Amino acid sequence: MKHDDSTRGGVGAFKPSRRQFVTGLATGGLALGLGLVRMPASAGVPARRGAVLLTGTEFDLSIGASPVNFTGRTRPAVTVNGTLPAPTLRWREGDTVTVRVANRLRDASSIHWHGILLPSNMDGVPGLSFNGIAPGETFQYRFELKQSGTYWYHSHSMFQEQAGLYGALIVDPREPPPYAFDREHVVLLSDWTDLDPAALFRRMKKMPEHDNYYQRTLVDFVRDARRDGLAETLEDRGMWGRMRMTPTDISDINAHTYTYLLNGTAPAGNWTGLFRPGEKVLLRFINGSAMTYFDVRIPGLKMTVVAADGQYIHPVSVDEFRIAVAETFDVIVEPAGQDAFTIFAQDMGRTGHARGTLAVRDGLEAPVPARDPRPLLTMSDMGHDMGGHGAHKGMEGGCGAAMMEGGCGASMGHGAHGAAEKAPKHPAGEAGNPLVDMQSSATEPRLDDPGIGLRGNGRKVLTYGDMRSLFDDPDGREPGRTVELHLTGHMEKFAWSFDGIPFAGAEPLRLNYGERMRIVLVNDTMMQHPIHLHGVWSDLENADGEFQLRKHTIDMPPGTRRSYRVRADALGRWAYHCHLLYHMEAGMMREVRIEA
Amino acid sequence: MKTSSPSPHRLAVALGLALGLAAPAWAQHEGHAAEPAKVDRSAADHSSMDHSKMDHSSEDHSKMDHSSMDHSSTDHSSMDHSKMDHAGMDHAQHAAPAADGKVDHAAMGHGHASADAAPREPIPPVTPADLAAAFPAIDHHAMQHAPAVNHKVTFNRLEAWDGDHGTGQAWEGIAWIGTDTDRVWLRSEGEREGGHTESADLEVLYGRSVSPWWDVVAGVRHDFKPGDARSWAAFGVQGMAPYRFEVSATAYVGESGQVAANVEAEYTLRITNRLILQPLVEAEFSAKDEPGHGTGSGLNTVEAGLRLRYEVTRRFAPYVGVVHERSFGDTADYRRAEGERSRDTRVVAGVRLWF
Numbered sequence: 019m020k021h022d023d024s025t026r027g028g029v030g031a032f033k034p035s036r037r038q039f040v041t042g043l044a045t046g047g048l049a050l051g052l053g054l055v056r057m058p059a060s061a062g063v064p065a066r067r068g069a070v071l072l073t074g075t076e077f078d079l080s081i082g083a084s085p086v087n088f089t090g091r092t093r094p095a096v097t098v099n100g101t102l103p104a105p106t107l108r109w110r111e112g113d114t115v116t117v118r119v120a121n122r123l124r125d126a127s128s129i130h131w132h133g134i135l136l137p138s139n140m141d142g143v144p145g146l147s148f149n150g151i152a153p154g155e156t157f158q159y160r161f162e163l164k165q166s167g168t169y170w171y172h173s174h175s176m177f178q179e180q181a182g183l184y185g186a187l188i189v190d191p192r193e194p195p196p197y198a199f200d201r202e203h204v205v206l207l208s209d210w211t212d213l214d215p216a217a218l219f220r221r222m223k224k225m226p227e228h229d230n231y232y233q234r235t236l237v238d239f240v241r242d243a244r245r246d247g248l249a250e251t252l253e254d255r256g257m258w259g260r261m262r263m264t265p266t267d268i269s270d271i272n273a274h275t276y277t278y279l280l281n282g283t284a285p286a287g288n289w290t291g292l293f294r295p296g297e298k299v300l301l302r303f304i305n306g307s308a309m310t311y312f313d314v315r316i317p318g319l320k321m322t323v324v325a326a327d328g329q330y331i332h333p334v335s336v337d338e339f340r341i342a343v344a345e346t347f348d349v350i351v352e353p354a355g356q357d358a359f360t361i362f363a364q365d366m367g368r369t370g371h372a373r374g375t376l377a378v379r380d381g382l383e384a385p386v387p388a389r390d391p392r393p394l395l396t397m398s399d400m401g402h403d404m405g406g407h408g409a410h411k412g413m414e415g416g417c418g419a420a421m422m423e424g425g426c427g428a429s430m431g432h433g434a435h436g437a438a439e440k441a442p443k444h445p446a447g448e449a450g451n452p453l454v455d456m457q458s459s460a461t462e463p464r465l466d467d468p469g470i471g472l473r474g475n476g477r478k479v480l481t482y483g484d485m486r487s488l489f490d491d492p493d494g495r496e497p498g499r500t501v502e503l504h505l506t507g508h509m510e511k512f513a514w515s516f517d518g519i520p521f522a523g524a525e526p527l528r529l530n531y532g533e534r535m536r537i538v539l540v541n542d543t544m545m546q547h548p549i550h551l552h553g554v555w556s557d558l559e560n561a562d563g564e565f566q567l568r569k570h571t572i573d574m575p576p577g578t579r580r581s582y583r584v585r586a587d588a589l590g591r592w593a594y595h596c597h598l599l600y601h602m603e604a605g606m607m608r609e610v611r612i613e614a
Numbered sequence: 615m616k617t618s619s620p621s622p623h624r625l626a627v628a629l630g631l632a633l634g635l636a637a638p639a640w641a642q643h644e645g646h647a648a649e650p651a652k653v654d655r656s657a658a659d660h661s662s663m664d665h666s667k668m669d670h671s672s673e674d675h676s677k678m679d680h681s682s683m684d685h686s687s688t689d690h691s692s693m694d695h696s697k698m699d700h701a702g703m704d705h706a707q708h709a710a711p712a713a714d715g716k717v718d719h720a721a722m723g724h725g726h727a728s729a730d731a732a733p734r735e736p737i738p739p740v741t742p743a744d745l746a747a748a749f750p751a752i753d754h755h756a757m758q759h760a761p762a763v764n765h766k767v768t769f770n771r772l773e774a775w776d777g778d779h780g781t782g783q784a785w786e787g788i789a790w791i792g793t794d795t796d797r798v799w800l801r802s803e804g805e806r807e808g809g810h811t812e813s814a815d816l817e818v819l820y821g822r823s824v825s826p827w828w829d830v831v832a833g834v835r836h837d838f839k840p841g842d843a844r845s846w847a848a849f850g851v852q853g854m855a856p857y858r859f860e861v862s863a864t865a866y867v868g869e870s871g872q873v874a875a876n877v878e879a880e881y882t883l884r885i886t887n888r889l890i891l892q893p894l895v896e897a898e899f900s901a902k903d904e905p906g907h908g909t910g911s912g913l914n915t916v917e918a919g920l921r922l923r924y925e926v927t928r929r930f931a932p933y934v935g936v937v938h939e940r941s942f943g944d945t946a947d948y949r950r951a952e953g954e955r956s957r958d959t960r961v962v963a964g965v966r967l968w969f
Contacts, residue, residue: 236883451826511794587737
């Protein structure tokens with residue numbers, strides 16, 4: 019097994035673009051070629067593109083500010099050892115690693131090792147696991163690696179992750195993996211903004227729909243009325259109008275703000291990973307975005323998914339997968355018959371894409387597919403099924419599906435007809451809560467649903483239902499208790515929470531050391547949320563409540579109810595949050611406290 | 615009367631100043647749920663469990679219904695039989711010596727271990743070092759949060775007209791500062807005609823969200839014009855009605871005992887995602903006849919506007935529009951007596967912006 023890794027960078031042909039902002043600069047990224055940034059001597063092998071690779075058991079990382087240029091404007095980024103993305107760290111299962119992290123910023127900083135099992139005081143969450151790393155200080159992380167696989171690391175301080183502080187983390191297994199490959203590349207996807215991330219947060223608070231330039235218009239109305247009839251179109255618009263929501267709210271922030279990066283390279287830069295025809299190539303996909311879900315495919319290649327969130331799964335062959343923020347998927351491809359293949363990662367809202375190339379040599383390109391049509395959310399997507407009721411009877415009157423308005427609130431679920439068993443009980447914190455604008459009335463796990471925008475697209479799309487851990491439930495116990503939490507929010511105010519209670523006002527969720535418990539999540543919002551629990555695994559259950567898939571981040575599409583088992587074998591105070599950075603900062607976070 | 619007329623510019627400055635003054639009130643740090651870690655040992659402490667003392671002999675396994683077990687779905691290929699200790703199993707007595715963690719029913723693929731059973735992977739005992747590492751002394755302010763207090767200033771209308779009856783300018787601005795549910799609102803509206811400020815007011819309101827879509831507001835309103843300056847107590851609601859109509863309704867009680875009301879509704883109709891038609895209707899009522907201020911009792915005025923804006927950016931949108939204003943009853947009479955018209959239609963051009 020060769021560690022060819024992402025230090026290889028191809029010099030992409032520069033193709034001037036009408037929307038340079040979206041496609042970025044070919045020569046963008048860290049202005050290394052311009053000599054603006056000098057690599058520290060300890061930083062390993064500098065790459066023209068992609069991440070620097072660092073291996074061993076002792077590491078010195080330096081968090082600092084560096085100028086970058088992805089869009090034609092030079093902007094400040096938060097970097098590690100002067101690079102964006104941060105260096106790829108390559109560790110070995112069973113080793114004890116020491117990482118000294120120096121903070122050269124003017125603000126406090128931190129590094130969280132996403133998905134790594136470690137003592138709480140090494141987890142890197144300021145205020146829960148440690149005090150953060152003050153400006154000018156160095157913090158020493160030291161822990162033993164109890165696992166292997168593909169992970170990542172990022173800042174857990176304010177908006178530094180958005181500003182560039184993220185990198186790949188690979189833990190090589192002690193035992194050979196249950197699959198063979200000849201070569202590997204890290205494919206780290208992320209979203210870059212020229213805006214100050216704090217200003218972007220303030221903008222979200224002022225106008226959450228800022229980037230939604232896809233709202234339905236009078237023009238659309240005329241088109242739909244001709245196609246579907248006036249009555250039906252009016253009814254459809256009325257339904258959304260009564261809820262005061264819009265079916266084009268797929269993502270909060272899209273390519274109107276972001277330039278999507280693949281290994282720190284904008285689409286025009288065309289990051290290139292090399293292969294020789296006939297080789298099996300392991301691609302370690304990591305979504306290190308702040309806010310962006312990607313739908314990834316490599317036209318012309320089947321992808322065999324062999325690991326999810328660093329953990330082996332029964333291999334499953336797909337054409338495409340959706341990767342939630344913070345998830346990782348390891349896939350094996352066998353490129354042959356062409357000299358170049360495009361890695362195409364369009365955002366879930368179909369506003370932009372990240373792109374790279376697998377090629378036999380640098381400088382090659384394959385066609386870049388057009389983005390898929392933009393999807394519209396349906397009432398069914400949001401868990402507002404009408405049960406067996408057929409027509410839209412239940413929507414009549416001023417009382418929409420689960421609008422939070424006096425008189426027709428929680429109990430007025432449409433599930434009352436025929437889908438009563440799906441109708442969730444809503445927590446008290448949601449009742450009469452001005453920051454909860456919606457409740458789902460008919461939720462299901464929907465593990466076999468490829469998700470909005472991916473259904474029936476003619477491609478085999480990975481679903482959670484397709485993935486099973488290669489191992490049996492490592493704990494084996496039935497959960498001793500169940501805690502149900504609802505994901506809640508208010509679109510217009512960009513307020514997010516669990517059970518209607520934002521982090522600032524929430525009590526910790528207390529777990530007893532050693533217990534096996536079950537968390538049931540219900541998504542009461544129209545947005546999709548990747549939920550990450552620090553410190554312990556999230557063992558996703560199948561629809562029958564049995565162990566299915568070990569993960570660190572559970573994706574929660576709107577209208578879903580999903581359950582997972584937690585083995586509380588790590589003492590301490592752990593962060594539990596939506597991994598959409600701005601949702602977390604807006605309150606969708608809890609402390610989970612595992613006590614002896 | 616002209617001397618006290620604030621220009622739109624001065625009002626905007628006042629709005630900004632008031633915002634700046636209001637900010638510190640909210641800037642106080644919100645308390646964290648930061649009580650020290652409680653150690654609850656009441657629950658099973660597995661670390662100190664001595665499994666050897668577990669007595670399974672009293673369990674009645676005879677009631678186990680093995681017929682319901684579905685072996686067809688069991689994946690025996692993944693079973694690790696090497697760890698099964700058959701020697702110790704006494705099926706005759708159904709006393710499973712499972713507690714050593716090597717053998718339990720779950721591991722055999724025969725079903726699930728209950729929550730009380732021992733896990734396949736043993737839970738490591740907790741050492742004092744573990745406890746210290748897990749609950750270190752932490753400065754709870756180490757966790758920085760995104761600001762809970764935010765603000766927005768919108769000039770919904772900054773416009774001018776040049777009609778048959780002279781030129782004029784008008785503004786309508788709204789600003790808020792506060793949390794998601796508690797905000798200070800500033801609203802200001804005014805009109806100048808032929809270089810004279812005809813009307814100008816500023817409202818300072820505290821607003822609290824009472825539902826996802828509605829805020830109740832209460833505060834004061836100061837009229838610089840028309841007539842002598844005067845102040846009102848204001849109470850109202852504002853929010854988003856079904857179908858996304860933005861609505862506000864406010865009642866005012868004046869120093870003189872006058873009671874007035876203002877109702878406003880506005881809608882955003884997208885022709886495209888940048889070309890936006892904004893219909894707006896505003897009506898004013900007074901309880902008492904007040905010739906000095908030019909208002910009669912009952913419905914005073916209704917203003918209907920239709921403005922077509924192009925959002926060059928979200929924050930900056932020039933527009934053109936047509937506005938029709940009509941006064942009723944005594945209000946109309948007073949206006950006619952002043953040489954004004956009781957009905958007026960004008961074409962306006964302006965800009966909508968927020969920051």
